[in-house]
Amino acid sequence: MSENALEVEGLQKAFRVGAGNVVACNNVNFAIPPGGSMGLVGESGSGKSTIARMLVGLETPDAGTIHVRGRQLGTRERGRAARLRRAKEIQMVFQDPYGSLDRRLTVAQCLDQAMKLHGVTSGTSRASRVSGLLDQVGLLAKHGESKPHQLSGGQRQRVAIARCLAIEPSVMVLDEAVSALDVSVQAQILALLNEIRASSGIALLFVSHDLAVVSEVTDDVLVMYRGSVLEQGNTSQVLNHPEHSYTKLLLSSMPGPCWNPKAVMQRRAAFEAEVAT
Amino acid sequence: MLLDIDNLSLTITTNGLVNPILDRVSLSVDAGEVVGLVGESGSGKSTTARAVLRLYPETAAVEGSIRVGETEVLAASRADLHRVRSSEVAMIHQDPRAALNPVRRIGDSLTERLVHVLGFSRPAAAAAGLELLEAVGIRQPEERMRQYPHELSGGMLQRVVIAAALTGQPKLLLADEATSALDVTTQAEVLAILRDLQSRRGLGVLLITHDLHLAAAYCDRVYVMYRGRIVEELRGNDLFHGAQHEYTRQLLAAVPAIGHLPNSESRAS
Numbered sequence: 130m131s132e133n134a135l136e137v138e139g140l141q142k143a144f145r146v147g148a149g150n151v152v153a154c155n156n157v158n159f160a161i162p163p164g165g166s167m168g169l170v171g172e173s174g175s176g177k178s179t180i181a182r183m184l185v186g187l188e189t190p191d192a193g194t195i196h197v198r199g200r201q202l203g204t205r206e207r208g209r210a211a212r213l214r215r216a217k218e219i220q221m222v223f224q225d226p227y228g229s230l231d232r233r234l235t236v237a238q239c240l241d242q243a244m245k246l247h248g249v250t251s252g253t254s255r256a257s258r259v260s261g262l263l264d265q266v267g268l269l270a271k272h273g274e275s276k277p278h279q280l281s282g283g284q285r286q287r288v289a290i291a292r293c294l295a296i297e298p299s300v301m302v303l304d305e306a307v308s309a310l311d312v313s314v315q316a317q318i319l320a321l322l323n324e325i326r327a328s329s330g331i332a333l334l335f336v337s338h339d340l341a342v343v344s345e346v347t348d349d350v351l352v353m354y355r356g357s358v359l360e361q362g363n364t365s366q367v368l369n370h371p372e373h374s375y376t377k378l379l380l381s382s383m384p385g386p387c388w389n390p391k392a393v394m395q396r397r398a399a400f401e402a403e404v405a406t
Numbered sequence: 407m408l409l410d411i412d413n414l415s416l417t418i419t420t421n422g423l424v425n426p427i428l429d430r431v432s433l434s435v436d437a438g439e440v441v442g443l444v445g446e447s448g449s450g451k452s453t454t455a456r457a458v459l460r461l462y463p464e465t466a467a468v469e470g471s472i473r474v475g476e477t478e479v480l481a482a483s484r485a486d487l488h489r490v491r492s493s494e495v496a497m498i499h500q501d502p503r504a505a506l507n508p509v510r511r512i513g514d515s516l517t518e519r520l521v522h523v524l525g526f527s528r529p530a531a532a533a534a535g536l537e538l539l540e541a542v543g544i545r546q547p548e549e550r551m552r553q554y555p556h557e558l559s560g561g562m563l564q565r566v567v568i569a570a571a572l573t574g575q576p577k578l579l580l581a582d583e584a585t586s587a588l589d590v591t592t593q594a595e596v597l598a599i600l601r602d603l604q605s606r607r608g609l610g611v612l613l614i615t616h617d618l619h620l621a622a623a624y625c626d627r628v629y630v631m632y633r634g635r636i637v638e639e640l641r642g643n644d645l646f647h648g649a650q651h652e653y654t655r656q657l658l659a660a661v662p663a664i665g666h667l668p669n670s671e672s673r674a675s
Contacts, residue, residue: 172590173560215457243562311447312662314446338666379590380664383664384594384620385623386623390594390597391601393594393595397591
């Protein structure tokens with residue numbers, strides 16, 4: 130049996146809010162094969178970002194396990210070596226590339242630094258990889274000399290992706306990574322991500338509120354609401370033949386032909402009443 | 407015509423470099439009409455909307471005409487401009503948290519314009535505020551008036567901002583990506599409420615959005631902007647199938663869609 134790039138079992142996390150607990154992640158299970166792609170959808174507060182943060186070690190799960198290529202990740206990494214090892218396995222791309230790039234470094238310096246940190250010691254081999262990486266994400270050699278503020282939003286997001294690729298992770302977590310981009314740029318980045326997973330075998334976890342985006346780049350999807358997975362399975366199956374009333378609500382909320390905001394409002398009220406009972 | 411922009415050009419010169427931002431933009435919004443303005447970042451959508459309130463850098467060179475009702479905004483006196491800004495046109499932005507003072511109660515933010523600009527007494531302003539919160543579908547409005555912005559969700563806050571925008575009884579609403587940051591179900595709710603208010607009050611709405619599906623489904627007419635120009639004007643219903651301009655077609659082709667979605671019951675209401 131081939132091993133999965135990412136395997137999550139029984140993941141659990143609650144936050145204390147005031148006197149009570151809010152369950153942000155309730156017994157979540159999923160697996161992504163190498164080169165696979167999974168979408169995590171739901172509204173704000175559904176727990177999708179909490180899962181992403183637990184995967185990269187920014188939050189500690191209360192229970193459950195995370196395996197990357199068969200190796201279990203520790204719940205709390207101690208020391209530089211352990212943290213670097215975890216970073217090498219799972220990398221994250223955020224919504225706002227401007228906030229995640231050091232504005233004082235040129236693109237080439239940024240990529241160089243990531244490789245240096247992860248033990249590519251020879252300067253010449255790093256330099257040659259920089260040009261390879263720029264090419265891979267569709268940037269020109271001259272962009273290597275640019276600083277983030279000289280680049281457009283789409284170009285910056287390409288830099289953030291290149292930085293992930295620089296350290297060859299097994300899994301890339303994209304937290305709303307294309308939400309802030311214009312549709313034409315978004316389409317290019319989505320095409321790039323599809324190309325990357327096909328050629329490199331990196332597994333993608335796509336955290337997004339945008340069902341249409343998720344339908345374009347993922348094989349499987351997880352629909353979450355208030356910390357629980359309501360529906361899970363093949364993306365086109367789930368989105369074309371949704372079973373859970375919440376998935377249906379989400380789909381009917383998307384503007385498009387036959388969209389009726391008033392009906393969405395009523396459906397949502399009905400769904401919330403159903404949850405309350 | 408409620409809003410009539412005719413051949414509006416705006417250029418900004420920095421360090422001797424002439425930057426054309428808007429190039430002969432013409433558009434109109436009638437009372438009771440929802441008009442969409444779509445295009446990518448940097449196409450000039452927000453600049454156009456801000457120009458309606460004469461909000462542009464002092465260094466900008468502006469030509470053309472913007473009429474709000476009977477007032478020519480570009481040539482308006484201080485008093486006329488003040489009237490346009492305070493009671494004829496209201497603007498709503500994307501981030502409600504930036505629009506509300508975080509250390510003031512919702513009720514204070516909501517009634518500020520009524521008390522300071524329109525001269526209401528405080529009790530009368532509070533009563534009007536409650537009525538407006540009810541109109542935007544907020545339950546327990548008395549309690550909300552006493553709360554602070556951080557205690558409310560984004561969808562709830564955006565309704566407060568809409569309510570605050572309506573305090574001056576404006577005729578025209580400029581909504582700049584006003585629902586883009588909301589979850590889809592919340593977006594639908596806020597837009598349903600806005601549609602309801604708009605038709606009851608005969609408001610004209612200029613809805614700026616990058617979401618083409620939304621523009622097509624919600625707007626009566628849609629203008630497509632590209633690099634400071636209006637390249638096409640279409641009926642909302644025709645946006646996806648009637649586009650003639652090459653740029654509009656490219657933009658539409660880039661919109662992600664859920665593949666092969668049959669007209670399933672899930673989408674119908």
